[in-house]
Amino acid sequence: MLESRxxxxxxxxxxxxxxxxxxxxxxxxxxxxxxxxVRNVLLGRDVSDxxxxxxxxxxxVTVKLQASGIKxxxxxxxxxxxxxxxxxxxxxxxxxxxxxxxxGRHAVVAFTTDWLEDAxxxxxxxxxxxxxxxxxxxxxxxQGLADLEARQVVFVGDPATRxxxxxxxxxxxxxxxxxxxxxxxxxxxxxxxxxxxxxxGALSKERITQEFLKILAVDKPVDxxxxxxxxxxxxxxxxxxYHPEILGRxxxxxxRLIVLxxxxxxxxxxxxxYLILSNRQKKSFLAILKALEMLGSTSEKSVKxxxxxxxxxxxxxxxxxxxxxxxxxxxxxxxxVQSWQIPVFPLSGDDVMQTGLPAGPEVGRILRxxxxxxxxxxxxxxxxxxxxKLKALS
Numbered sequence: 001m002l003e004s005r006x007x008x009x010x011x012x013x014x015x016x017x018x019x020x021x022x023x024x025x026x027x028x029x030x031x032x033x034x035x036x037x038v039r040n041v042l043l044g045r046d047v048s049d050x051x052x053x054x055x056x057x058x059x060x061v062t063v064k065l066q067a068s069g070i071k072x073x074x075x076x077x078x079x080x081x082x083x084x085x086x087x088x089x090x091x092x093x094x095x096x097x098x099x100x101x102x103x104g105r106h107a108v109v110a111f112t113t114d115w116l117e118d119a120x121x122x123x124x125x126x127x128x129x130x131x132x133x134x135x136x137x138x139x140x141x142x143q144g145l146a147d148l149e150a151r152q153v154v155f156v157g158d159p160a161t162r163x164x165x166x167x168x169x170x171x172x173x174x175x176x177x178x179x180x181x182x183x184x185x186x187x188x189x190x191x192x193x194x195x196x197x198x199x200x201g202a203l204s205k206e207r208i209t210q211e212f213l214k215i216l217a218v219d220k221p222v223d224x225x226x227x228x229x230x231x232x233x234x235x236x237x238x239x240x241x242y243h244p245e246i247l248g249r250x251x252x253x254x255x256r257l258i259v260l261x262x263x264x265x266x267x268x269x270x271x272x273x274y275l276i277l278s279n280r281q282k283k284s285f286l287a288i289l290k291a292l293e294m295l296g297s298t299s300e301k302s303v304k305x306x307x308x309x310x311x312x313x314x315x316x317x318x319x320x321x322x323x324x325x326x327x328x329x330x331x332x333x334x335x336x337v338q339s340w341q342i343p344v345f346p347l348s349g350d351d352v353m354q355t356g357l358p359a360g361p362e363v364g365r366i367l368r369x370x371x372x373x374x375x376x377x378x379x380x381x382x383x384x385x386x387x388x389k390l391k392a393l394s
Contacts, residue, residue: 002115002130002138002140003138004136004137004138005137005138005139005145006136006137006139006145007134007135007136007137008041008042008131008135008137009135010133010134010135011041011047011135013037013047013050014033014131014133014134014135015133016089017087018086018087018089018091019050019089019091019133020133021068021070021086022052022065022070022084022086022091022093023052023133024068025064025065025067025068025070026052026054026056026061026064026065026093027056027064029132030054030055030056031052031053031054031055031056031093032052032053032054032115032130032131032132032138033050033051033052033053033130033131033132033133034051034052034053034094034127034128034129034130034131035051035127035129036049036051036127037049037050037051037131038129038130038131038137039126039127039129039148039180041131042129042137042145042148043148043180049092050089050091050092051091051092051093051094052091052092052093052094053093053094053095053096053115053118053130054093054094054095054096055095055096055113056095057080057095057111058074058077058080058081058082058095058111061082061093061095062074062082065082065084065093070084070085070086071084071085071086072084072085073085075092076094079094079097079109080094080095080096080097080109080111081093081094081095095111096111096112096113096114096115096117096118097109097110097111097112097117097118097121098110098111098112098114098117098118098120098121099121099165109121115130115138115140116140116141118140119140119141119156120141120156120157121156121165122156123155123156123162123166123169123172123173124147124153124154124155124156124172124173124176125141125143125144125147125148125154125155125156126144126147126148126153126154126176126180127144128140128141128144128156129144129145129148141156148180150182150183151180151181151182151183152181152182152183152186153173153176153177153180153181153185153186153189154186154189155169155173155186155188155189155192159186159188159189159191159192159193160192160195160196162192163192163193163196164196167196167199167200167202167203168203168207168208168211170193170196170197170199170200170233171200171208171211171212171215171233171234172211173189173190173193174193174215174224174227174228174233175211175214175215175218175224177224177227178215178218178220178221178223178224179218185227190227190231193231193233194231194232194233197231197232197233197234198232200233200234205274205275205276206276208234208274208275209274209275209276209277212234212237212274212275213253213275215228216253216256216257216260217253220248221247221248221256222244222245222247222248225238225244225247226244234274236270237260237270237271237274238260239260239261239262239264239267239270240262241262241263242259242260242261242262243259245327246259246321246324246325247259247260249320249323249324249327250317250320250321250324252317252320254281254284254285254288254317255288255317255320255321257271257285258285258288258289258292258321259321259324263289263292263321263325265286265289265290268282268285268286284313284314284317287310287314288314288317288318288321290310291306291309291310291314291315291317291318292318292321292322294306294309294310294318295318295319295322298319298322298323298328298330298332298333300332300333300336301378303315303319303333303336303337303340304336304340304378304379305375306318306319307336307337307340307342308342308343308375308379311342312337312338315337316334316337316338319333319334319337320334343379345371345374345386346374346381346382346383346386347367347370347371347383347386347387347390348367349363349364349367351387351390352366352367352390355390355391355394356394357394366390366393369393370386370389370390370393373389374386374389
């Protein structure tokens, strides 16, 4: 029987009607909040996802929820997980588990009713903490609360054993340390990550991508990346001319990938040997680099030309990278990429053909020449002036 180690004020998300409906359907004492929602509330951080652990097997969970009129989606029955949806809110509910066999990437599990057995198969002590809807906090391992309060990311049990069960836990350790850790990292955890780093290649690119991009998205990624690379964790993902100080000056994930790539277009193929990037991400990566090559300065004219050619989103990242490379701050340039109204070129191909020129490549060539002239004139010439330029070229 679990004993409460601490009591906190009941949170709004705990007492919300949707939450109460799910917890009441599962029965008092048979289901507890677990993981991130408990960890975050103890740290005074926002709670977005609500995960619930239960002693009921998944089939029984489904029956109980449906009997209460709650929609159930069997998101991972083999691992004891279903998702309850009520009034648009979702709750991931997982039956307590114990590992039967592990393979470094996945595990064969059996269901249990023992809260401690379930806690012992989790990754970090701070993720084993439980809570009920009355604010009672439970600490099955007896270490979770102390480690969380000390901001120490500590593996449950032997770090090497936990990592061997799933090598993704190496990357998770660094992400959790970046998000929640303070002071020096746990030495035994760091040593275990370093010793098992070569096994990261056994993971699927999808899993590596998901975790690495989360690391790259933390508020201050420079120190955690340095710690990873110093311990041979994905050290080869960074270009030899990678400059950490530049990466620390930008916040967009794609911009950070560009810095990591040494600002080289061709390095995208190296990144893709580790990561799976979407077509949209790759297109953005290449467009930002191309825009950056075009940007010779952050003068008003240069920035306007950039925005006209590449749009606001790409131009903003290109300008930010340009300034980051030089450790400069140009509020005027940033103001332009956030508020300038892109003008519309006043001529079309029909205007060119009105001069008697038949449809064909020449029409496009002339139109582009006039457009370049119009752009060079700071987009100021009106339609009449552009028609006069067309007449002069005809």
